[in-house]
Amino acid sequence: MATPRSKAGTKGVPRHLRRQQILEAATEEFGSRGYAAASLAAVAERVGVTKTLLHQYFGTKEDLYVACLTPVGDSLLESIRTAMGDGRTTPHTPLRVLRGIFVALEGRREAWFVLYDRSLPPGGEAARTAAAYWAAIDALAADGTTELLRAAGSTDPMDADALRHVWTDLVGTLVRWWVKHPEETPEAMTRRCARLFTVAAALAVDPVPPS
Amino acid sequence: MATPRSKAGTKGVPRHLRRQQILEAATEEFGSRGYAAASLAAVAERVGVTKTLLHQYFGTKEDLYVACLTPVGDSLLESIRTAMGDGRTTPHTPLRVLRGIFVALEGRREAWFVLYDRSLPPGGEAARTAAAYWAAIDALAADGTTELLRAAGSTDPMDADALRHVWTDLVGTLVRWWVKHPEETPEAMTRRCARLFTVAAALAVDPVPPS
DNA sequence: TAGGTAATTTACCTCTTGGTAAATTCACCC
C-alpha cells in the first residue's frame, strides 16, 4: 500500500457540522474584511478545507453571504421585537433593545458588519436580502422613535426621520465599540450604555459654565 | 487622408484639469462602492478615458486612493481644528464642528466614505494613511469630549472612550443622513442638528409619562 | 511647416478570483 497521494475523501465530519463551521468562518471573514474584499479561498483556509467544498455546500459567493446573513438578521430581528414587547414604547425600551442586540450578537459579534456591509454587488440577491432586513429593523426603530418624539411634542417628519437614523446608527456605534472590547459582557455593556445615556443627557441639557 | 483608426493622442485637456477630473471621479467611485469593490476601469469610464491614463497620472490603485483621501482628510481636519478654535470647548463647539464638516464636505459628500473605508488592504499605505487621519480626528474629539465630561463630573476613562466613539460615530451618522438628502444645505443641516440635540436631550431627561 | 513634446490609447501580460466537472478516498453496513 503506497502512501495515498491524494487527500481527497471524507474526513469524518458530518454534513451539518461542516456546514456550521463554514458558516462561522464565512461570517467572520465577511464581517472583518467586507464582502468585496473577502475571498472564498480565505474562508476555505479558515475551515481547513477546499474552496470547492464551499461551493458544494452553499453555491455561489452571494449565496454563501446570504446564508451567513439570514441567521444573524433573523435572530437580531427577533431579539428587537421581543425587546419592544407589546408595542408600547417607554423610556426603558431603548436599553432593552440594546441588551437584546448584545445578547443576540454574543459569540459572533462581527456578524453585525455582515448585516451592514456596504460593498455588496448592487442589484444582487445579497443586497436585496440585506436591504429587507434593514427595512424591517428601521420600521421597528421608526415605531419607537416617532412614539417617543410625539410624546415629546415634536411633529416635523424630517426630524423624526433624522432621529431614527441617529438612533439606529447609535446602536451601530455602540456595537462597534463593543466589538473592540471583547472582555465586556452583554450585561456589562448594557449597564455602560445606561450610564452613557445619563451623562449625555446631562451634557446636552446642562451647559458647561464658562470659567 | 484616411480617417484616423486610432483614438490615441491628446484631447486638449490640460494636465492639471484632467488630474482634477480623475480625482473627483475616483472619489465618487471609492466613496460609493468602497475601495475593494471599486474598479479602475469604472473610474476611467466615468472620466471618459482609459485605465492606463489613471496609472500614468497616479500610479497604483492604492496611490490613487491616497491621492483621493489626502485632500479630504486635510480639509476635514483643518475645518475641525478651526471650529474648535483656541482649545476651549464650550457647549457650542459640537455644532461648530458639525458645521465645519458639512461645509468642508459640500460638493463631494461621498468623500466621507472614502475616509472611513473598511475594505482597505490591511498593512498597505492606504490603510496607514487613513488610520493616521482617524487618529488625528479622534485626538481632537477626545479633547472635546473629555473636557465636556470632566465638566459634567464624570471621570471613568472607559466611559470617556465610549463617549468619544459615540460622538465621532454620531457625526458619521449625521453625514450619512445628509448624503441621502442632497437638497439640504450645510447651513440648514447644521440647524437641523441643533434642533435634534435639543429634542434628544429632552427625550433622555424627560421620561414619557405612562398613559 | 517641420519637429518636438504633451496627452492619450493599443495591445498585452499576469495574477487572482469565482466557479465547475470529474476523480478520489473514506466510512459504514450487510
Place this chain on the structure above:
DNA sequence: GGGTGAATTTACCAAGAGGTAAATTACCTA
C-alpha cells in the same frame, strides 16, 4: 470483506482585475 454512497479534493476554465511598454495623435512653437 466487498460494495455503495457520502465527503472531499484535483485539475481545470473563464472572466476580470491591476499593471506596463510601446505606439499614436494632436498641439505648439521656432
